[in-house]
Amino acid sequence: MINQIRIKHLLVLLLATAVFSGCMQEKKEPEVDNILLQEWKGPFGGVPAFDKIKIEDVKPAMLKGMELNLEEIDIIASSTEAPTFENTIEEMERAGAELGRVFTYYNILSSNLSTPEFRTIQTELAPLISEFQSKITQNEQLFQRIKAVYQASLESPLVADQQRVLDLTYNRFAMNGAALSPEKKLRYAEINKELSSLYTKFSNNVLHDEENYVTYLTEEQLGGLSGSFIKSAAKIATDKGQEGKYAITNTRSSIDPFLTYSTDRELRQQVWVNYYARGDNGDEYDNNQLIADILKLRRERVELLGYTNYAEWRLQDRMAKTPENAMALMEAVWPAAIARVAEEVADMQAVADQNGDNIVIEPWDYRFYAEKVRKVKYDLDSDEVKQYLQLDKLTEAMHYVAGRLFNYKFTPVQDGSVPVFNEDVKVWEVTDIDSGDNIGLWYLDPYARQGKRSGAWATTYRNYTTFDGERNVLASNNSNFVKPAPGEALLVSWDDATTFFHEFGHALHFFSSNVKYPTLNGGVRDYTEFQSQLLERWLSTDDVINNFLVHNKTGEPIPASLVAKIKNADTFNQGFSTTEYLASAIMDMKLHLANPDSIDVDRFERETLAELKMPKELPMRHRTPHFGHVFSGEGYATAYYGYLWADVLTADAAEAFTEAPGGFYDEEVASKLVKYLFAPRNSMDPAAAYRLFRGRDANIEALMRDRGFPITVEE
Structure with missing residues (x-):
């Protein structure tokens, strides 16, 4: 997904810690009255009781869940036994089941069903959640046990998956202040508490402007x-x-x-x-000062750890490793992107002049005149293409692709046995085609509604593991399509269809997991978008086009002549899509490299775009005041570049399929795709996993070819 918002974790800092990695693991649990804390019952290994969510249950459930989790952590930390992987790391993997269930409901309310009442509770809980997290990441006894196990492993390494879990756990604690002095730990915790409130306010401000x-x-x-x-x-x-x-x-x-x-x-x-202008209207919902405050606090926090800036701290465990490496990739592509924008604008201006429109192309004209250029240059009408892109048929197409590549079958669950949080949510059972074994459930929430944040995203309610018994997957895709009038088919653009496939790629990544330990279901941010970006390519395959793209009125298949036009225009408007994305990614990095002490966010945005020679005819995809990826949490902070990093892998991996005898459905390459790129999740180093798939590292040339840019870019 290079072209849609997908903030999957509103509480990324919390969910990144090991304490929640054990969610939904079997253990003897205390009796609790609150439905949000209770074990999931029903078919398919138990399912969330979405039909029983009550706002008044949220805060007491969160407080009780945190209390129970801290009790578990205290038992682990205060153990008198010598620390081992089993009695320390594995016990941490088990901890947090009740709280994990509460967060499933909490995230649905925050992302899909937000109300003013819930936002009040969210604001109250944010600092309490941060305090809770700090009590774990800064638990000296706990960290010393983790450290002892880690140091022992340097002498006698554990088996591969255990060593990976241990390394991730140790590094996560170390990166979050576990080794600081008591005084610095206190300030570190205070900063996290302040940030949690700022993130919540930022997100709610954007939602306010979207709704009003x-x-x-x-x-x-x-x-x-x-x-x-x-x-x-x-x-x-x-x-x-x-x-x-x-x-x-x-x-x-x-x-x-x-x-x-x-x-x-x-x-x-x-x-x-x-x-x-969302978040930038100069009123009480304006986010500019919040951003300045966030940047200052992030810089202060990483300085406590000995880092120069936030980007240096954040990227140490990413594929890029350093902000310099990430910037080098973006700077290599940027000149070609803005040069292509100049060509696109010239084409649009020519059409406007020919029509006698007497205008100069402005940002609100770009999409309008780009569509006219598309018709002139490629005889391609996007609205004509849209008539063949019905969401229901695209859903069938995605299931077909999953069957061919992953051997999955999707069967609608229509007996009411699986509760949903809104009547528009549909559920499918996912099974293995050959064995009939249950893989999990797939939830689809396709439509925009009041209280639902914008964009498209994927998430899980339960991840696969074999730790303490095999667990199936409950995965969800969420979109914001405008709901059609009754009796009308939902028709989408080619870009939206691509995003739909992209998000489904995340779901397939969840379903294909083959890991033992819950922590290994995580991911490296500049790698996890790769698998979903790759799945976008199957939308353009002949099997999908010939079998699932049919006219919404006549049922006739899409004409071969129209397909040829679509493929001929494959690199059309790449200047726009690449530049609007890259501007946001570069801005994210530069904001976190700059001195935040006296930063004027609005001026910084203007001056940085001027230095980049940003074309005046288009904006950043996400302007800073509503850049939720970066400022409603920390999952994408200094990491928005990751979509481009992943796109290098995507373009290179796609060429592996185009070079194969069976194309995108080649059985040998597909088998390697699942085995090395999807099933391992985070159980091995991403670069090593890619080399197992491709036999070498990826390179930028494939990306430049894919976008129709020149291979050699002159600075």
């Missing part, structure tokens, strides 16, 4: 928009109490088609400004 900046249209303002889009916009307006109007919501799934097709330039500008 809605553009309502009248019938005479619908020029250029498709019938299906108009029907959806009418329904949304009606649901919001604006009968007879048409609502353009402040989310990408709504603004993208509007900016592409609306013939009303003033309205395009208004919608564009609303979207790109």
Whole structure:
């Protein structure tokens, strides 16, 4: 996913620690009355009781879950037995089952069902969660036991998966201040507590602006928009109490088609400004000062650990290793990207001039005129393509690909035995085609709604492990498609279809896990996007195109002539997509390398873009004031470059399939794909895993070929 928000963990710092890695492991659990803490019951190894979530249960469940988890940690830390992998690391893997279940519900409420009432509770809990985390990562007795096991392993290494778990656990504690002096530990914990509150406020501010900046249209303002889009916009307006109007919501799934097709330039500008000004409206929901505060606290925290800046600390356990390596990749691609933008803008301006439009291309014109250029250069109409991209058929296509590559079968669960948190959520059972064994359940939540954060993401409610008994997978994909009017098919753009496949790639990564220890289901940020980016390629395969892309009215398959146009335009608009993404990735890195003491975030953004010679005709994909990847948590902070890093791997791996006799369905290459790139999860070094698949390291040339950029880039 190089083109959509996917913040999967609102509480990344907490969930990254070892304490939750044991969620859902079997152990004797205390009796609890709160439904959010209780073991999951029902079919398929037990499922979350989503139909029984009550807001009033959330805070007491969280507090009790943290209490129970701390009791478990205290038992491990205070043991009088000599520390071993079994009595220390494995016991940590078991800890936190009750709290893990609460977080499943908590994350659904924060991501899919947020309300003002929940946000109040979220604000209250954020500092308490941070304090809880610090009590574990800064537990001196616990860390000394971990350290003793780790040091012993340097003399007598453990078996591979145990050593990997131990290394990850030790490094995670060391990186989070476990070895600091008592005074520094105290300040470290205080900083984390402050940051947790800032992250929550940042996220809620963005959500406020997404929910409250809605553009309502009248019938005479619908020029250029498709019938299906108009029907959806009418329904949304009606649901919001604006009968007879048409609502353009402040989310990408709504603004993208509007900016592409609306013939009303003033309205395009208004919608564009609303979207790109989220978190930057100079009111109580403005995020600029919050960002400055976050940057200062992050720098202070890593300085306590002896690092110069946040990026240096963060990237030490990533594939890139250093911010210099990450910047080198981005800087190698940037000149080609902005050069392509100049070509694209020239093409658009020529079309505008030829039409006598008497305008100069502005950011709110880019999508609109790019579509016109697409028609001129490739005779390709995106709306025509959209008629063959029905979400239901694309879902079938993804299941087909999963069957061919992973040997999975998807069967709808329609008997009501699996509770869901909204009527729009659908559930499938996933089984092995040959054995019939249950792999898990796949939940799909496709539509935008009030209280659901924007973008698309994947998550798990339960991960696979064989530790203390085999556990199946409960995985979920979440999108923000505008719900169609009753009886209408949901039609999506090619870009949205690509993202749909991308997110499903994450789900397949979850389902294919073959690890023993829960910790090994984690990932390295600049690697975990690779598998999902690779799965995007199957959308363009003949098997999918010929069998699942059918017209929503006639049922006729997509014409070969239209397919040829799609493939011919494969690198079209790569300047736009690469530049808007890279600008955000570079901004993320430069913000964390800069001195934060007196930073003016708004000015820094403007001056950095000017230094980069950012084309004025397009914005960053995520402007700083609403860059949730980076400022609503820490999962992507100084790591947004990771999509490009992963795309190098993606382009190179895709060439392995194109070179194979069976193409993208070649059985030998597919087997290696599952064995080395999906099933190991984080049980081995990502670079080593890729070499097992490809026989060598990936290189940037494949990426440049893939995007139609020149191989040699002159600085």
